[in-house]
Amino acid sequence: MKLPSSSLLFTLTILFCSLNSLGFTNLLTQQTCKNCSKTDPNISYKFCVESFKSNRRSQHAKSLQELGLISIQITRHNVTDTKARINDLLEKNKSLDPFIKECLDDCLEVYSDTIPTFREAIRDYRAKRYANCNVKLSSVIDASTTCEDGFKQKNNDAVSPLTKRNKDTFQLSAISLSIVNMLVDRDI
Numbered sequence: 001m002k003l004p005s006s007s008l009l010f011t012l013t014i015l016f017c018s019l020n021s022l023g024f025t026n027l028l029t030q031q032t033c034k035n036c037s038k039t040d041p042n043i044s045y046k047f048c049v050e051s052f053k054s055n056r057r058s059q060h061a062k063s064l065q066e067l068g069l070i071s072i073q074i075t076r077h078n079v080t081d082t083k084a085r086i087n088d089l090l091e092k093n094k095s096l097d098p099f100i101k102e103c104l105d106d107c108l109e110v111y112s113d114t115i116p117t118f119r120e121a122i123r124d125y126r127a128k129r130y131a132n133c134n135v136k137l138s139s140v141i142d143a144s145t146t147c148e149d150g151f152k153q154k155n156n157d158a159v160s161p162l163t164k165r166n167k168d169t170f171q172l173s174a175i176s177l178s179i180v181n182m183l184v185d186r187d188i
């Protein structure tokens, strides 16, 4: 019997997920996450290890340099998804509260601005211009706090629909930044 390709894909996905949950993490990732969480209290070791599991290349990374680039790419992928989610919220929800809509518009703008920023950050990273890369990654961290803080501006019970995503972006970019800073120290 021929399996439809979607169920084959499903089976493979399940297989990969179970391999991952068995602790399919390499030593470099563990050490790096340990160092990141030690130098930046905003980074949780568990979150860090989990986030690297979402990119299979991280399991084969052989250097901190390689892992740093993967980390930036994971962050970019995550932010791109968040941007799509905001677009979705704005387009699909016809009964959005005007204040929430305004906040979402602002979030869309700050997150859209990070797309070219990531391009530049990766270019800087590859050229080992770590100080410049640091500035760009810091602006991605700022985007996540700017978005989240927008919802707190009004003294009502406005609930941000993006809290988890903003927190994820905050930590993911903090991990990238932490690795970039380790590389600076190493190059001195």
Ligand SMILES: *[C@@H]1O[C@H](CO)[C@@H](O)[C@H](O)[C@H]1NC(C)=O
Binding pocket: 028, 031, 032, 035, 064, 182
């Ligand atoms: C983590 O920190 C220790 C101690 O500072 C260092 O020896 C090690 O090389 C670091 N590991 C990574 C992957 O940066």
Ligand SMILES: *[C@@H]1O[C@H](CO)[C@@H](O)[C@H](O)[C@H]1NC(C)=O
Binding pocket: 039, 040, 041, 042
């Ligand atoms: C941790 O996050 C806060 C903002 O929430 C920031 O002010 C602080 O500088 C961060 N700490 C480090 C070590 O980056």
Ligand SMILES: *[C@@H]1O[C@H](CO)[C@@H](O)[C@H](O)[C@H]1NC(C)=O
Binding pocket: 050, 051, 054, 077, 078, 081, 168
């Ligand atoms: C974004 O990152 C978080 C934390 O690692 C993860 O739970 C989530 O699935 C990621 N989303 C995407 C689309 O990669």
Ligand SMILES: *[C@@H]1O[C@H](CO)[C@@H](O)[C@H](O)[C@H]1NC(C)=O
Binding pocket: 093, 094, 095, 096, 097, 100
């Ligand atoms: C639409 O937005 C309002 C708040 O502005 C929220 O209460 C409602 O649950 C949202 N509906 C959907 C389908 O997301």
